[in-house]
Amino acid sequence: MPELPEVETVKETLKNFLIGQKIRKVIAPYPNIIKDDLDSFKDKIIGQQFNDILRYGKYLLFQLDDYVLVSHLRMEGKYFIRNSLKELSKHEHVIFELDNGKFLSYHDVRKFGTMELVFKGTEFQLESLSKLGFEANDENADINIIYEKFRKANRPVKTVLLDQTVITGLGNIYVDETLFLTKIHPQEIASHLSFDEVSNLIKNARTILNKAIALGGTTIRTYQSSLGVDGRFQNELNVHTLVGKPCPVCSTEIIKIKVGGRGTYLCPNCQKRKEL
């Protein structure tokens, strides 16, 4: 599933193909991906040019002339560039025809992804974007503000790390890896953590995310960042998906549990809950 490093990779890859291109036409075999009314979406976006692509958390922000296209890939969303419309897959739901005759195609097996077109400058008024916390890899993030949110949360630390209003960009994979590196049990109650522990969590998250970005993201399950390019961070995973394998630190078998309804991998020896 695309998290911050994967979305960053998609952004950088797409920039090479899209900047300077205008949208000639929109084809939407499954228009429910688009939140707006399809006809007005088309009216507004046709003729607009891709000027830049930004990322905020796991959101892609396609900068057009008068609008911003806000896109979230959710679980399995991918963008492809195609040269023709031959042999469209049944999972390609929104296709933009470009000036150069090529196509930007949005592919999403689960149809969870979303697209929304808003006037330039109003994108941060969207409910979804306005509530996001600091970027999970932002070295200038105010740790005091983040710690304050942990201190008030009577929820498992994993749930808080996944809460995009606390910090944004982490998903299930990188949260498991961050907790492992910090030697904290995912079910530990967030408010029980010290300032230093929260500080270490944020520092480790940043380290992991930046390494993952450098390696082009993580490819697990069916996820590829875009254009069929695989990331390489999956080779760096310590616990996520590795149930039954030895912990790279102490060789204890990695276990899988559920936290907040999410599959969670950890080393039961390295990541112990605090004594009460």
Added chain:
DNA sequence: ATCTATGCCTGGTGGC
């Protein structure tokens, strides 16, 4: 105000 449960979706898997 906080937190949890549910719905959105489909492909893959395991049981029979």
Added chain:
DNA sequence: TGCCACCAGGCATAGA
């Protein structure tokens, strides 16, 4: 082999 229940999960929303 085929059928079916079940699981994966980010986020919005409803409900406790």
